[in-house]
Amino acid sequence: MARKPRASSAPGQRVTLKQISEESGLPIMTVSRALRGLRGEVSEATQRAVLAVAERLGYRPNMLVRAIQTGHSMNIGVVLPPIATFSYELLRGVHDELARHDYLPIVHWQQSDKAIDATDERVGELEVIHHLLDRRVDGVIFLPADDLVFDLHVREVWKRDIPLVAVDRYLRKSGADFVGTDDAMGARLAAEHLLSLGHRRIATIAGEERIGPFADRRHVFVETVKAAGGTCTVVEVGKPLMPRLGQLASELLTMKPRPTAVFLAADHYAPEFLAVARTFDLSIPRDLSVIGFADLEMASYMTPPLTTIRQHPYLIGQEAARLVMRRCRGETDTKPVELRLKPELVVRSSTTVPPKH
Amino acid sequence: MARKPRASSAPGQRVTLKQISEESGLPIMTVSRALRGLRGEVSEATQRAVLAVAERLGYRPNMLVRAIQTGHSMNIGVVLPPIATFSYELLRGVHDELARHDYLPIVHWQQSDKAIDATDERVGELEVIHHLLDRRVDGVIFLPADDLVFDLHVREVWKRDIPLVAVDRYLRKSGADFVGTDDAMGARLAAEHLLSLGHRRIATIAGEERIGPFADRRHVFVETVKAAGGTCTVVEVGKPLMPRLGQLASELLTMKPRPTAVFLAADHYAPEFLAVARTFDLSIPRDLSVIGFADLEMASYMTPPLTTIRQHPYLIGQEAARLVMRRCRGETDTKPVELRLKPELVVRSSTTVPPKH
DNA sequence: TTGAAAGCGCTAACAT
DNA sequence: ATGTTAGCGCTTTCAA
Numbered sequence: 001m002a003r004k005p006r007a008s009s010a011p012g013q014r015v016t017l018k019q020i021s022e023e024s025g026l027p028i029m030t031v032s033r034a035l036r037g038l039r040g041e042v043s044e045a046t047q048r049a050v051l052a053v054a055e056r057l058g059y060r061p062n063m064l065v066r067a068i069q070t071g072h073s074m075n076i077g078v079v080l081p082p083i084a085t086f087s088y089e090l091l092r093g094v095h096d097e098l099a100r101h102d103y104l105p106i107v108h109w110q111q112s113d114k115a116i117d118a119t120d121e122r123v124g125e126l127e128v129i130h131h132l133l134d135r136r137v138d139g140v141i142f143l144p145a146d147d148l149v150f151d152l153h154v155r156e157v158w159k160r161d162i163p164l165v166a167v168d169r170y171l172r173k174s175g176a177d178f179v180g181t182d183d184a185m186g187a188r189l190a191a192e193h194l195l196s197l198g199h200r201r202i203a204t205i206a207g208e209e210r211i212g213p214f215a216d217r218r219h220v221f222v223e224t225v226k227a228a229g230g231t232c233t234v235v236e237v238g239k240p241l242m243p244r245l246g247q248l249a250s251e252l253l254t255m256k257p258r259p260t261a262v263f264l265a266a267d268h269y270a271p272e273f274l275a276v277a278r279t280f281d282l283s284i285p286r287d288l289s290v291i292g293f294a295d296l297e298m299a300s301y302m303t304p305p306l307t308t309i310r311q312h313p314y315l316i317g318q319e320a321a322r323l324v325m326r327r328c329r330g331e332t333d334t335k336p337v338e339l340r341l342k343p344e345l346v347v348r349s350s351t352t353v354p355p356k357h
Numbered sequence: 358m359a360r361k362p363r364a365s366s367a368p369g370q371r372v373t374l375k376q377i378s379e380e381s382g383l384p385i386m387t388v389s390r391a392l393r394g395l396r397g398e399v400s401e402a403t404q405r406a407v408l409a410v411a412e413r414l415g416y417r418p419n420m421l422v423r424a425i426q427t428g429h430s431m432n433i434g435v436v437l438p439p440i441a442t443f444s445y446e447l448l449r450g451v452h453d454e455l456a457r458h459d460y461l462p463i464v465h466w467q468q469s470d471k472a473i474d475a476t477d478e479r480v481g482e483l484e485v486i487h488h489l490l491d492r493r494v495d496g497v498i499f500l501p502a503d504d505l506v507f508d509l510h511v512r513e514v515w516k517r518d519i520p521l522v523a524v525d526r527y528l529r530k531s532g533a534d535f536v537g538t539d540d541a542m543g544a545r546l547a548a549e550h551l552l553s554l555g556h557r558r559i560a561t562i563a564g565e566e567r568i569g570p571f572a573d574r575r576h577v578f579v580e581t582v583k584a585a586g587g588t589c590t591v592v593e594v595g596k597p598l599m600p601r602l603g604q605l606a607s608e609l610l611t612m613k614p615r616p617t618a619v620f621l622a623a624d625h626y627a628p629e630f631l632a633v634a635r636t637f638d639l640s641i642p643r644d645l646s647v648i649g650f651a652d653l654e655m656a657s658y659m660t661p662p663l664t665t666i667r668q669h670p671y672l673i674g675q676e677a678a679r680l681v682m683r684r685c686r687g688e689t690d691t692k693p694v695e696l697r698l699k700p701e702l703v704v705r706s707s708t709t710v711p712p713k714h
Numbered sequence: 715t716t717g718a719a720a721g722c723g724c725t726a727a728c729a730t
Numbered sequence: 731a732t733g734t735t736a737g738c739g740c741t742t743t744c745a746a
Contacts, residue, residue, distance in 0.1 A: 014517070016739055027717060032741065043715065058516065063491045064421045064430060065740045068722050073421060075463070075492070088445040095466055104488060106432070106461050109452055131461060134420045135432070159415065160371070271658065301628065301658040373723060384733060389725065400731065422723045425738050 015059045024053045035061070067136060076324055077132030078105045079153070081145030086294065086313040090167065093317020094141055101325055108132055110145060129153045139163040139324035141317075147171055147210065163327030167320045170212045175336050177327070179320040182340035183216035186309040187263075189345045190291050191224035193307070194261045199289060199354050203233040203252050203259035205245070205269055217265050217293060233259060237269070245269055249276040253288075260354035261289040267296040270306055289351040305348035312341050372416045381410045392418065424493060433681055434489030435462045436510070438502030443651065443670040447524065450674020451498055458682055465489055467502060486510045496520040496681035504528055504567065520684030524677045527569045532693050534684070536677040539697035540573035543666040544620075546702045547648050548581035550664070551618045556646060556711050557587040560609050560616035562602070562626055565595045574622050574650060590616060594626070602626055606633035610645075617711035618646035624653040627663055646708040662705035669698050 017035070021028045026046065033042045034050035053059075067073040076098055080087050095105050108128050132140060133156065140157050144150035144166055154174050157164045165177040194202055202225050207214030218234060225232040233255065235248045252259065253276065264270055270292050274284060282288050284304055292299060295310035319339055326332050374392075378385045383403065390399045391407035410416075424430040433455055437444050452462050465485050489497060490513065497514050501507035501523055511531050514521045522534040551559055559582050564571030575591060582589040590612065592605045609619065610633065621627055627649050631641060639645050641661055649656060652667035676696055683689050 014739090018739075028740085029717060030715090033716090036741095041715065046715085060487060060491050062425070062493060062739060064425050064493050065722090065738075068419070068421050068425075068724090069739090069741045071722095084445065084449075088441065091464075092441075092466060095464060096468065099465065099468065099488070102488070104463050104465060104492070106463050107448075107452060108456065108461060109449060111453065111456065130417060131456070131459070134417050135461070136419060136421050298655060298658045301655045301660075303658075303660045371723090375723075385724085386734080387732060390732085393725090398731070403731085419723055422738085423725075425740090426723085426725045428738095 014062075015054075015057045016062075017059075020050065020053050020057060020059060023057065024049055026050060035059075072138055072328070073136045074103050075106050075135065075137045076103055076321070077129075077135070077137035077140040078107045079128060079132070079140065079142045080107065080109045081143055082110050083145070086168075086296065086311065087143065089313035090143070090317040090320075093314035093319075094321045095317075097318040097321035098325070103138070103321075103325060105141075106132060106135060106137060125149045126152060126156060129156050133157070133160060133162075137162070138328045139165070141165050141167060141320050141324055142176075143167050144169045144171060150174065163324050165320045165323050165327070167316055168213070170338070172212075177323055177337045179316050179323060179337075179339045180341070181213065181311045181316065182342050183213045184220040185340075186293060186311070186343040187217040187220035188224050189343065190263050190293065190309055191221050191228075193345055193347070193351065194263070194289060194291065195225065195228045195230060197261075197289065197351060197353050199261040200228075200230040201257060201259050201354075202230055202261045202263065203235070203255075204263040205248060205252070205265060205273065206234055206236045207265040208238045209236060214265055221263055241268070242272070245272050246276055249273045250280075253277060253280045253282065258288075261291070261351070264290065264292045267292040267294040267299050267306065267308055270299070270302060274302065285350050285352040287355055289354070291351055295346055299346075300348065302350075304350050307348045307351040308346050309343045310346045311343050315341055371419075372411075372414045373419075374416075377407065377410050377414060377416060380414065381406055383407060392416075429495055429685070430493045431460050432463050432492065432494045433460055433678070434486075434492075434494035434497040435464045436485055436489070436497065436499045437464065437466045438500055439467050440502070443525075443653065443668065444500065446670035447500070447674040447677075450671035450676075451678045452674075454675040454678035455682070460495070460678075460682060462498075463489060463492060463494060482506045483509060483513060486513050490514070490517060490519075494519070495685045496522070498522050498524060498677050498681055499533075500524050501526045501528060507531065520681050522677045522680050522684070524673055525570070527695070529569075534680055534694045536673050536680060536694075536696045537698070538570065538668045538673065539699050540570045541577040542697075543650060543668070543700040544574040544577035545581050546700065547620050547650065547666055548578045548585075550702055550704070550708065551620070551646060551648065552582065552585045552587065554618075554646065554708060554710050556618040557585075558614060558616045558711075559587055559618045559620065560590040560592070560612075561620040562605060562609070562622060562630065563591050563593045564622040566593060571622055578620055598625070599629070602629050603633055606630050607637075610634060610637050610639065615645075618648070618708070621647065621649045624649040624651040624656050624663065624665055627656070627659060631659065642707050642709040644712055646711070648708055652703055656703075657705065659707075661707050664705045664708040665703050666700045667703045668700050672698055 017028050017031050020031045030046060031050050034047040035054060078094060098105055108131060110128050139162055142164055150171055154164055154176055168180045170178045170180055204221055206218040209215050222232045235252060237245050237248055264273060277284060277288060284290055292306050292308035295308045299306040299308050323337060374385050374388050377388045387403060388407050391404040392411060435451060455462055465488060467485055496519055499521055507528055511521060511533055525537045527535045527537055561578055563575040566572050579589045592609060594602050594605055621630060634641055634645060641647055649663050649665035652665045656663040656665050680694060
């Protein structure tokens with residue numbers, strides 16, 4: 001019996017293989033092969049004919065359908081934390097590399113408010129990865145904000161045999177691939193820079209120990225300073241960042257004797273720290289040298305311009321993208337890959353020789 | 358005859374409706390209805406049973422398949438220019454609002470290198486929109502970098518009866534929906550701020566006239582100044598920005614009599630402009646007031662902190678997302694919507710009363 | 715090199 | 731409230 005044609009409200013009447021088939025008199029299968037350019041499976045004449053009709057009709061392949069057929073959606077899920085770290089550059093790196101190979105990223109930020117709303121926090125958290133998985137992404141690039149939550153996500157992803165690459169923050173236990181910065185090297189560069197200027201009484205405002213990169217930066221920095229015969233005072237700033245940071249900065253600057261140099265585990269701390277230093281009438285870098293970590297855009301605009309350790313978020317994104325795509329093709333061995341890009345020292349005006357008195 | 362099961366390399370053996378159907382003894386259709394929570398079409402008992410099995414099996418819907426069925430992929434394409442304007446905040450606004458309604462953005466930056474590589478520039482440009490269209494996005498949010506290219510994209514999108522919302526840059530002819538900043542109001546705020554401080558001999562470094570927002574900022578600023586009995590020198594900086602900007606700044610600062618205040622059409626110009634002013638031994642704001650437009654993050658970190666006009670990229674993104682989604686549901690009339698968010702004046706330390714002599 | 719048939723996993727449309 | 735059937739637009743499989 002006659003059924004109504006599917007509505008779908010398509011006045012533009014989507015062009016399908018069937019239409020090309022009818023127009024050209026060739027069977028659908030031939031059209032499909034020609035359009036995909038399957039060499040050796042279709043004669044040149046046929047191919048040209050098909051291509052011509054397709055072009056005339058303005059045909060565009062339906063990747064949704066193709067995806068359910070081939071198992072490849074050509075989309076990569078990207079999970080980012082709610083805070084804006086260096087995510088934008090990272091994302092661009094991911095995107096550019098993916099796009100070069102006909103993949104595209106589906107971005108999903110973790111929303112802080114959602115987790116709070118949910119009665120069971122974990123349910124809310126998994127929503128993010130499920131939204132991606134439901135769209136049948138071929139792989140996932142993940143910048144973990146919280147280690148515990150990350151584990152849940154990884155499990156959920158691996159259950160489906162989909163590759164997952166962690167970026168920026170490494171989680172030892174997870175066994176996932178990782179691309180990030182060589183934080184140890186960065187910390188060493190920072191320490192050596194200060195040491196070479198002559199500093200020996202040094203301090204660091206460290207990030208939370210439980211966060212991988214912060215742990216590395218702290219330990220390597222302290223060790224390097226100590227190995228050179230210096231002393232290093234460590235204060236840790238956690239969350240919430242803002243009231244605590246000012247307080248810690250004050251404590252550090254009232255120490256007697258006061259350190260001659262401070263290593264900030266992140267550039268983010270710099271504006272507040274410099275503000276506090278100003279209230280102590282300290283001139284940077286004359287009275288106190290300050291070095292950061294990240295090389296955020298603002299580092300170069302601060303007063304004074306901040307000496308810091310430059311990370312390479314764009315390149316990290318690129319490498320992460322390459323890695324997932326390789327995994328999608330099953331080109332790599334089963335051992336988890338761990339890639340750490342070398343950071344570099346950027347000397348600006350916030351560091352100099354220690355004051356002499 | 359027995360066929361091989363589709364490979365697809367699925368050791369995790371994807372869970373499908375059929376499996377739930379078999380496990381529960383209920384027909385697939387009932388399972389489908391239960392899972393979608395179609396109220397009134399399924400008994401509570403059945404629903405509970407289905408949900409339990411689905412949960413146990415770890416079922417997740419396949420949105421690809423659902424999309425070809427319903428015509429809704431629940432994905433919105435987002436096209437961004439290669440330059441990093443305020444895109445990140447905008448993107449987050451778009452994302453958050455979409456995610457709240459189970460949509461997700463598929464982001465595609467236009468790549469500058471691709472266009473150059475392609476023999477026919479237009480082909481390269483259309484690739485971006487095709488990548489999105491091939492994935493059957495339900496709508497597109499577009500931040501146009503180039504007007505001519507944009508027109509081609511719009512045509513391509515509309516051919517498929519898909520809603521398109523332009524953000525930030527408005528293109529009169531296109532007839533597309535638009536969400537952006539009220540540039541006229543911003544320019545007026547800037548002018549009135551300088552006028553109220555007492556400035557009358559004013560200049561502006563304007564952006565390219567052919568770019569909508571820049572045209573608005575320039576004209577309204579000039580008119581407002583003139584209406585108050587002031588004079589306004591206009592210099593336009595195009596592409597490439599960098600060598601030209603320094604030169605124009607020099608010209609402006611050697612004028613006699615020198616303007617007492619300058620309106621920069623974009624915060625981006627500020628670092629270079631301030632650098633040039635410094636070479637002229639001008640103290641900002643004592644000798645010269647400077648006001649920008651955008652309120653980029655760096656504005657607050659500059660020396661001196663820049664007075665500027667704050668835009669609301671996050672909110673613009675949100676509104677754009679709301680608009681596409683409404684269009685996707687066909688909830689709006691056919692007239693193109695034009696939404697301009699009000700910017701606000703942020704007074705910092707780069708503006709003050711004019712020098713008297 | 716080409717063709718016919720059988721799905722992919724799901725939902726809309728029509729029964730009952 | 732629950733079944734049944736026919737697709738969605740494509741690719742894979744198998745046969746010619």
